[in-house]
Amino acid sequence: MSENRPTPDKAATEGAAPGRKLIAVLFGLTAVVTLMLCAFALPSIHSGPDHVPVGVTGSQGAADQLSQRLDSGTWDVTVYPDIESLTSAIEDRDVIGGIAVSSGKIDMYTAAAGAPSATSALTTLGSTLADQQQAEIHTHELAPFTEDDPRGAGFGAAGLPLVFGGMIPAMVLTRLFPGHPGLRMRLAGSVLFSLLAGAAVAALLQFGTGTLAGNYWLTSLGLSLGMAALSMTFIGLEALVGFAGLGAGAAVMMLLGNPLSGLGSGPYWLPDGWALVGQILPPGAAGSLLRANSYFDGTGALAPALTLAAWVALGLVLMLLADRRGRRTGAPVEPSQAQPTPATA
Incomplete structure (x- = not known):
């Protein structure tokens, strides 16, 4: 009986596949790094007072x-x-x-x-x-930063924790509770994590570094709303579109939301038009809400709070659509729950 051996052409094609994959990955990663540099550098280079x-x-x-x-x-x-x-x-x-x-x-x-x-x-x-x-x-x-942090350095550093506070729980909960059966657990986990993380971050910034002032509970709830807006949107995107949706949402928040948030400089220091984009996205809205609650006794908090509530609603809508689709198609059986097929002689 002759053995099934790959033809020379097929062997060459299979050998070239890893090389092409490596080249595609290298170019893709280079593009991502370049985009990150543009997203963080361009607003700083072209920033200045604008109206x-x-x-x-x-x-x-x-x-x-x-x-x-x-x-x-x-x-x-x-x-x-x-x-x-x-x-x-x-x-x-x-x-x-x-x-x-x-x-x-x-x-x-x-x-x-x-x-x-x-x-x-x-x-x-x-x-x-x-x-x-x-x-x-x-x-x-009339409205200074605190004596412990007179330059507001801790406030400006809160941008990345806000983004990661929404992205990381979405990734972890998606892995722990995958598929349609775990959707409600992911939703509950997102809400509970946002409340706990918001309280912890507010405590660190207010009682640890002395960056924040104002009512602690109001500040922590504002931070929780910002994290929930991010994590619930990410979870909804993943539930409806898949991992590509989660990746796209994370890229937008990292490459646009964080550098355009205006946490360190204030929104009036961004290029013309970009300030509005930054305030519409959750990181910028969460920063404005935190600024209003901490230094201005809530003055100016309504607009960013409504913006974050709209993102939370968007995440809920995405999850509802995914849940209805899962009910129509039937939830797939997880590999760990599948029964082994009995071997036959």
């Missing part, structure tokens, strides 16, 4: 003259009748800061915790104006 809302006040002539001098593409200026109106607008987050002009003196009113980079640019602008007019300058900080 930053600021207020000015003082004598009618001085305030109007100052508002006309400020570049309309950089600053979005509003003239207020007095200092009380200006400070109220800053505390209500209508503007990020303001300049009060009087005879021989310039007063700067800032809220560094709301937009650190834009506030720094505004302070530099005020110093330049004071030098030009040979006037004294006084700075009044």
Whole structure:
């Protein structure tokens, strides 16, 4: 009896297959690394103040003259009748800061915790104006970072934990409870993990590093909502599309959501148009919610909270669609549950 041996052409094809696979993997990984560099580097290179809302006040002539001098593409200026109106607008987050002009003196009113980079640019602008007019300058900080973390370094570092806090549990729960039978367990696990992780991260940032202020429970719930928005969306994508859906969602949040979140700089420091994209995605919305709850007593928290709730709803809808499809087609039997076929002679 002759043995079945591969023909030379077939053997050559099988030998070349691993080489082609290796080349495809190398080019794919190179593309991913390049995209990551572009996503993190380009916003930093092209960042700067863009239509930053600021207020000015003082004598009618001085305030109007100052508002006309400020570049309309950089600053979005509003003239207020007095200092009380200006400070109220800053505390209500209508503007990020303001300049009060009087005879021989310039007063700067800032809220560094709301937009650190834009506030720094505004302070530099005020110093330049004071030098030009040979006037004294006084700075009044209305919403500072905490004394333990005056630069907000811990706040800016919260971006990656937020993303990974949604991505990693989705991957682990999908592996532990796969298929349609495990969908509800994945949903329950996502909610419970988000609550626990939100409380832990808030405790570390508030009581450990002293980065956050405000009501601890409100802050922790905001962080939990951000993690739930990410993890439930990832789980819903995986349940409906498969692992490719989870990978695509993770790539979007890593390559776009994290660098465009504005956690370290504030949203007004991002390139034109990208700030809005960053605030629509969960990392940016979670950062804005955390900023509002921690430094502004909840002022400005409604919009990011509704954005995160919409992402949670999207994840639930995706899971519901996957659940209905699984009920129609019937849940597949897991390999570990399959009965062995009896051997026959």
